[in-house]
Structures are given as C-alpha cells and as structure tokens.
Amino acid sequence: MKGLMxxxxxxxxxxxILYIYGYLSRSKDELVNKVNAYDxxxxxxxxxxxxxxxxxxxxxxxxxxxxxxxxxxEQVAKLFVIDLFSINYKVNKYEVTSAQYYYSDKREMFRxxxxxxxxxxxxxxxYDDRKQELPEVKEVTITDTKKxxxxxxxxxxxxYVVKVSISYVKNLDYDNKAKIVLVKDNNNMSxxxxxxx
Numbered sequence: 001m002k003g004l005m006x007x008x009x010x011x012x013x014x015x016x017i018l019y020i021y022g023y024l025s026r027s028k029d030e031l032v033n034k035v036n037a038y039d040x041x042x043x044x045x046x047x048x049x050x051x052x053x054x055x056x057x058x059x060x061x062x063x064x065x066x067x068x069x070x071x072x073x074e075q076v077a078k079l080f081v082i083d084l085f086s087i088n089y090k091v092n093k094y095e096v097t098s099a100q101y102y103y104s105d106k107r108e109m110f111r112x113x114x115x116x117x118x119x120x121x122x123x124x125x126x127y128d129d130r131k132q133e134l135p136e137v138k139e140v141t142i143t144d145t146k147k148x149x150x151x152x153x154x155x156x157x158x159x160y161v162v163k164v165s166i167s168y169v170k171n172l173d174y175d176n177k178a179k180i181v182l183v184k185d186n187n188n189m190s191x192x193x194x195x196x197x
C-alpha cells in the first residue's frame with residue numbers, strides 16, 4: 001500500500017511540474033517579439049521588416065518609384081542611415097538590417113563591425129521587456145551630393161558622395177552629420193563607406 005501511495009505522489013508531483021513548465025513555455029512563446037518581412041523591393045533585393053518606424057516605411061516606399069541613379073543613391077543613403085541608427089526597434093544586437101544596403105563583398109565585415117562597435121550594448125528584447133533607451137531617427141536630410149571616384153580594391157569606381165544631416169526623436173549623442181559613399185553593385189547602389197562628420 002505504501003508503494004502505491006508513493007507512486008501516486010511521485011506521479012502527481014511530476015504532473016504538476018510538467019503542467020507548470022508547459023504553462024510557462026506557452027506564456028513565453030506568446031511574449032516573443034517576432035520580426036516578419038513587411039515589404040520588399042525585388043529588383044534590389046531589399047526587405048523591410050514589420051517592426052520599423054513609419055518614417056522608415058515611408059522612405060522605403062519612395063525608393064520603389066525612383067528611376068534616376070543619383071536619386072536612388074541619395075535614397076539608399078537615407079535608408080541606410082535611418083536603419084543603422086534607429087536602434088530602438090532592433091530585437092537584439094544581431095539585427096543589422098542596414099547591412100542589406102552595404103556593398104555585397106564587404107557586407108559581412110560591416111555587419112560584424114556594427115555588432116561589435118555600435119550594437120554591442122543593445123539589450124535583447126526577444127520578450128518585449130527591454131527598458132533601455134535607444135535612438136530613433138526622426139529625419140535624414142540630404143545636404144550635398146556629388147559624383148566622384150572611389151578606390152575599391154585595385155580599381156577606381158564611379159561613385160556618389162552623399163552628405164546628410166541626421167535628427168533624432170531624442171538626442172542621445174549619436175552622429176548628426178555623415179558622408180556616405182555609394183557605388184554601383186550589380187542592380188544596386190550600395191554603400192562602401194560611412195564617415196561621421
């Protein structure tokens with residue numbers, strides 16, 4: 001009789017533990033901050049996630065209709081800066097979506113640099129519980145654009161040098177002015193250099 005009673009108690013304890021574990025697992029799954037693709041521009045291979053700001057979405061839409069090469073270069077520079085410095089909607093430090101605007105051969109190097117030097121302090125927000133204050137770009141204004149050449153490896157390539165002014169929802173001492181160099185990269189106009197001014 002004692003053996004049967006002990007087995008029943010062990011079974012009951014195991015059931016309660018499994019029930020609580022299952023409940024907590026479901027609760028955590030419901031809280032997960034998931035990011036999904038919201039829009040894309042197939043001809044460039046650019047993807048817009050659903051967690052971005054309205055400003056970024058609006059600027060992304062503008063790129064779809066553009067045909068002029070200089071306008072495209074300016075718009076890609078804007079999108080790059082908006083996405084790079086609107087860190088508040090990033091789920092974690094590995095969400096370097098601005099890398100899609102970077103030159104394909106140097107994209108992984110750029111991504112690693114951002115993770116190590118700019119996003120390294122970003123607290124994970126997978127469960128939508130982050131209390132950290134992070135920047136959000138309010139507006140990027142093109143202040144100057146010129147054609148030039150840029151040395152890429154052993155060759156000189158035609159490029160656009162785009163200077164921008166950056167304003168934020170709240171000033172947290174991030175870059176306010178920058179120079180972005182862009183070159184043709186297959187169908188894309190891609191960033192090859194970013195320099196704070």
